Amino acid sequence: GAVVSQHPSRVICKSGTSVKIECRSLDFQATTMFWYRQFPKQSLMLMATSNEGSKATYEQGVEKDKFLINHASLTLSTLTVTSAHPEDSSFYICSARGGAHNQPQHFGDGTRLSIL
Amino acid sequence: KQEVTQIPAALSVPEGENLVLNCSFTDSAIYNLQWFRQDPGKGLTSLLLIQSSQREQTSGRLNASLDKSSGRSTLYIAASQPGDSATYLCAVTRSNDYKLSFGAGTTVTVRA
Numbered sequence: 001g002a003v004v005s006q007h008p009s010r011v012i013c014k015s016g017t018s019v020k021i022e023c024r025s026l027d028f029q030a031t032t033m034f035w036y037r038q039f040p041k042q043s044l045m046l047m048a049t050s051n052e053g054s055k056a057t058y059e060q061g062v063e064k065d066k067f068l069i070n071h072a073s074l075t076l077s078t079l080t081v082t083s084a085h086p087e088d089s090s091f092y093i094c095s096a097r098g099g100a101h102n103q104p105q106h107f108g109d110g111t112r113l114s115i116l
Numbered sequence: 117k118q119e120v121t122q123i124p125a126a127l128s129v130p131e132g133e134n135l136v137l138n139c140s141f142t143d144s145a146i147y148n149l150q151w152f153r154q155d156p157g158k159g160l161t162s163l164l165l166i167q168s169s170q171r172e173q174t175s176g177r178l179n180a181s182l183d184k185s186s187g188r189s190t191l192y193i194a195a196s197q198p199g200d201s202a203t204y205l206c207a208v209t210r211s212n213d214y215k216l217s218f219g220a221g222t223t224v225t226v227r228a
Contacts, residue, residue, distance in 0.1 A: 006159070034215075043120070043205070043218040044160075093159055101214040102147060109159035 001027050004096045006108030014116055015086060021079045021111045023094030030096035033077035034105060035069060038091040050077050084115045118143045122206055122219035130227050135193035137222045139206030144184050147209040151180050151191050154203045154221065163204075164191070168211075196226045 003026040011019050023033055032051050036044040048064075050056040050071035058064045066088075068080040077096075081088055091112055095105035119142045129135060139149070148167045152160040164173045164180040166189070172181045177194040193200055203221040210217060 041125075041220065041223075043220040044207075044216075045218075046215060049215070091157075095160075102209075104150070104162065104165060105216065107152075107160040107162075110157070112157060 002098075002106040003027055004030075004094065004106045004108040006094050006111055008111060009109060010112045010114075012114045012116065013084065016083055017115075019081045019084055019113060021081075021092055021094070021113075023077045023079070023096065023108055025075045025096040025098070025106070028096075028098045028106075029074040030077070030098055031074065032097045032101075033071055034095045034097070035067070035077075035079050036093045036095070038093060038110075044093060047079075081113065084113070086115045089113055089115045118146075118208060118210055118217040120206060120208060120217050120219040122204075122222050124222060125220065126223045126225075128225040128227060129196055131196060131198060133196055133226075135191075135196050135200070135224060135226075137191040137193075137204050137206075137224070139189040139191070139219055141187045141189075141208050141217070143210070144187055145211040146184065147211045147214060149180075149182055149189050149209070150207045150216075151178075151189075152205040152207065154205055156203075160205065193224075196224075198226045198228045200224060201226050 005024045035047045048056045048058045056069035071077040093110040095107045151163045166182045179192045203223045205221045206219040207216045
């Protein structure tokens with residue numbers, strides 16, 4: 001149980017393109033979803049937290065107009081990287097948590113984003 | 117601010133040797149600590165979760181200890197195998213907001 005599906009697994013696109021990444025909880029209701037970014041050989045950095053039906057909360061230094069997050073249902077959250085540039089190239093990972101704050105997060109397989 | 121450090125950054129051992137991975141954190145106000153495995157280009161697989169009130173957890177060849185007062189955790193992998201080659205991440209759940217703070221990981225290579 002507790003499976004999180006992330007799609008696509010890899011994206012290569014031109015600079016200026018907007019890219020949407022989906023994160024789905026397949027067998028549980030995710031009241032909260034998290035979006036992380038990981039640079040090579042570095043730790044996962046939390047970008048934002050989204051709760052179903054409300055606006056996402058962004059971590060300090062993360063541009064909310066650049067990284068649009070939508071959590072319209074209890075099983076789906078999307079991250080849209082708007083007008084992507086080469087410096088946005090990274091590995092993006094989502095996680096989902098059901099129920100109370102102290103429940104564990106379940107992670108997707110990540111999306112490798114490469115902007116040319 | 118919670119900072120999580122993992123030492124060493126990389127480790128290479130011959131098959132059969134025991135592995136010892138270290139994790140330290142600066143703020144002892146944690147809810148729990150988790151060890152994850154990450155294969156190249158993949159997401160995270162949870163290996164062990166230790167609640168703040170616990171001292172250790174075991175699963176098969178894996179054993180993790182937690183000393184909250186000194187801000188340390190150690191992951192032991194017994195009798196390593198080539199399939200254990202991966203990056204191992206340590207993460208603590210902060211007590212104040214239940215968010216995860218990750219270390220940068222230890223990349224393990226087990227040589228056949």
